[in-house]
Amino acid sequence: MLVHFWGTRGSLPSSLNAEKVRQKIIKALKAAQGKTFENDSVLEEFVDRELPFAVRGTYGGNSSCVEIRGGNEYILCDAGTGLRDFGQSVTNTRGVYNIFLSHLHWDHLQGFPFFTPAYIPGNRIKIYGIHSGMEQALIAQQSPPFFPVPFQAMRAEITFHPMEHDVVYEIAGFKVRGMIQQHPGDSYGYRFEKDGQSVVYSTDSEHKKDAENPAYAYLDFIRETDLLIFDAQYTLLDAIGDKENWGHSNNILAVELAVEGMVKRLCLFHHEHTNDDDAFDELLEDTHTYLRILSETNTINITMAYDGLEIKI
Numbered sequence: 001m002l003v004h005f006w007g008t009r010g011s012l013p014s015s016l017n018a019e020k021v022r023q024k025i026i027k028a029l030k031a032a033q034g035k036t037f038e039n040d041s042v043l044e045e046f047v048d049r050e051l052p053f054a055v056r057g058t059y060g061g062n063s064s065c066v067e068i069r070g071g072n073e074y075i076l077c078d079a080g081t082g083l084r085d086f087g088q089s090v091t092n093t094r095g096v097y098n099i100f101l102s103h104l105h106w107d108h109l110q111g112f113p114f115f116t117p118a119y120i121p122g123n124r125i126k127i128y129g130i131h132s133g134m135e136q137a138l139i140a141q142q143s144p145p146f147f148p149v150p151f152q153a154m155r156a157e158i159t160f161h162p163m164e165h166d167v168v169y170e171i172a173g174f175k176v177r178g179m180i181q182q183h184p185g186d187s188y189g190y191r192f193e194k195d196g197q198s199v200v201y202s203t204d205s206e207h208k209k210d211a212e213n214p215a216y217a218y219l220d221f222i223r224e225t226d227l228l229i230f231d232a233q234y235t236l237l238d239a240i241g242d243k244e245n246w247g248h249s250n251n252i253l254a255v256e257l258a259v260e261g262m263v264k265r266l267c268l269f270h271h272e273h274t275n276d277d278d279a280f281d282e283l284l285e286d287t288h289t290y291l292r293i294l295s296e297t298n299t300i301n302i303t304m305a306y307d308g309l310e311i312k313i
Contacts, residue, residue, distance in 0.1 A: 001070040001197050001313040003227060007062030007082020008305040010203075010233045010248065010270035011107055015061035020276060027055045053306075054277035060307025063107040064203060064270060066229060070194055071173035077190065077201040077229075078102055082307065083111030087118075094122045098172050101129035102203055103187035104137045113142050113149065123156035128163055128171070130178050130188045135160045179221045181205035183247035191221060197313045198224075203231040203270045206239075206247045211257065222261040226313045229305070230254045232268040235283070251287040258300055259291075265301040267311065280304055 007013075031051055037043040047056050065082030068075040073096040076086065083099075097117055102108055117123045127134055142151040163169060165178045165188060175193040180186055182205060189202035200222050210216055222228050233248040251268055258266040268287065271280060284304040291298060303311065 001068060001192075001194065001199060001226075003199060003229075003311045003313065004067040004069065004086075005060075005065075005082070005269075005305050005307060005309040006067060006086045007065040007078075007080045007111070008060055008269055008271055008307055008309075009063050009080075009107075009273055010231070011063075011273050013061050013063050013081045013107075014273040016058055024055050024277075027051075031055070052281055054281040057306070058277050059271060059280045059304065062307050063110065064102075065111060066201060066269075068174075068192055068199055068201075070197075072096075073098055073172040075172060075174065075192070076100065078108040078203070079110075079112040079115070080108050081111040081114075084114040084116075085307075087114070087116040091116050091120075093117075094120070096124045096126065096172070099125065099127045100176070100190050100201070101127065101131065101134060102181075102189070102201070103183065103185060104129075104131050104133065105185070105204070106141070108204075109137060109141060112138055113147055118154040118156045118158065121155040125156050125158045126161055127158065128161045128176075130163050130165050130180070131186070132162070134162070177221075179218070181218075182208065187247070189221065191225065197226050199227045199229070199313065200225045201229045203229065204247055205231050205249055206245070207249055207253055207257065211253065214260075218257065219261045222257065222263055224262045225264065227265045227267060227311060228258055228261070228263045229267045229269045230258070231270040232283075232287075233270045233272050251283055252290055255287060255291050255294060255300075255302070259295055259298055263300060265303065265311070267303045267305050267309075269305045271305070 062082035063080030064078040065080045066077040076099045139151045165180050169176045177191045178188040181189050187204040192199045231249045232251040232254045234250045236250045236252040239250040
């Protein structure tokens with residue numbers, strides 16, 4: 001499998017502004033003072049090896065959309081604004097697009113009106129989810145006064161496929177199982193398995209005191225998965241403070257559950273929309289530090305998701 005992140009922000013898209021770009025340029029120029037670069041290759045090596053990610057790049061601004069590659073059909077988790085960029089990348093390709101919705105909040109749907117393949121005859125788009133009302137939600141967001149182009153203007157074949165949680169389905173060559181998660185209005189995580197490999201997509205999920213129970217059902221859901229994509233929108237302080245019961249989790253609990261569930265790789269996801277790239281670099285370092293404190297021998301690979309990240313399983 002190959003997992004490609006097209007959108008990683010939570011709650012709403014959040015882009016860089018001119019001042020943030022200016023600050024990155026200033027930091028990069030300061031780091032390059034006194035250095036000479038014989039050619040472009042040397043310059044690129046300096047950028048890639050010596051500049052922190054928050055300076056040389058960005059964690060991105062699109063809301064949730066993750067692609068899982070490994071078969072002849074497209075697999076996508078959620079339809080946030082990252083879905084637009086994915087659609088632009090496959091404009092000249094006819095195919096079958098399987099979209100799994102974690103829930104029906106706007107930040108997980110708002111890319112669909114801009115999804116180019118949905119307007120092209122011959123494409124087949126299959127929308128899966130455990131919530132009732134999926135079709136009505138997508139029609140509503142393209143209805144007046146919210147959007148000028150109605151859902152009915154889409155020329156692809158679009159079908160809806162209700163699922164039940166804790167039932168294993170065979171879809172596009174994958175075994176897929178959904179699990180209910182604590183979030184206002186409920187959300188659902190998905191586990192994808194194929195050829196002995198697995199990915200768990202688990203966003204918009206809050207874990208309460210029952211997460212301390214060794215029999216916590218979520219641990220079985222993520223058990224020994226190759227990649228856990230985990231909602232870590234908040235710090236621990238936020239999660240147990242003012243933002244308790246808002247339906248999101250944190251980086252500290254991500255590590256604890258990943259260790260207990262014997263996860264091989266952990267990817268922090270659904271980033272706080274008010275944070276900048278420096279804050280995410282710091283959060284990732286804090287997460288690595290906590291893993292070392294929690295377990296000196298655990299070798300979980302921890303990554304911070306960003307728009308454009310690819311992880312090979």
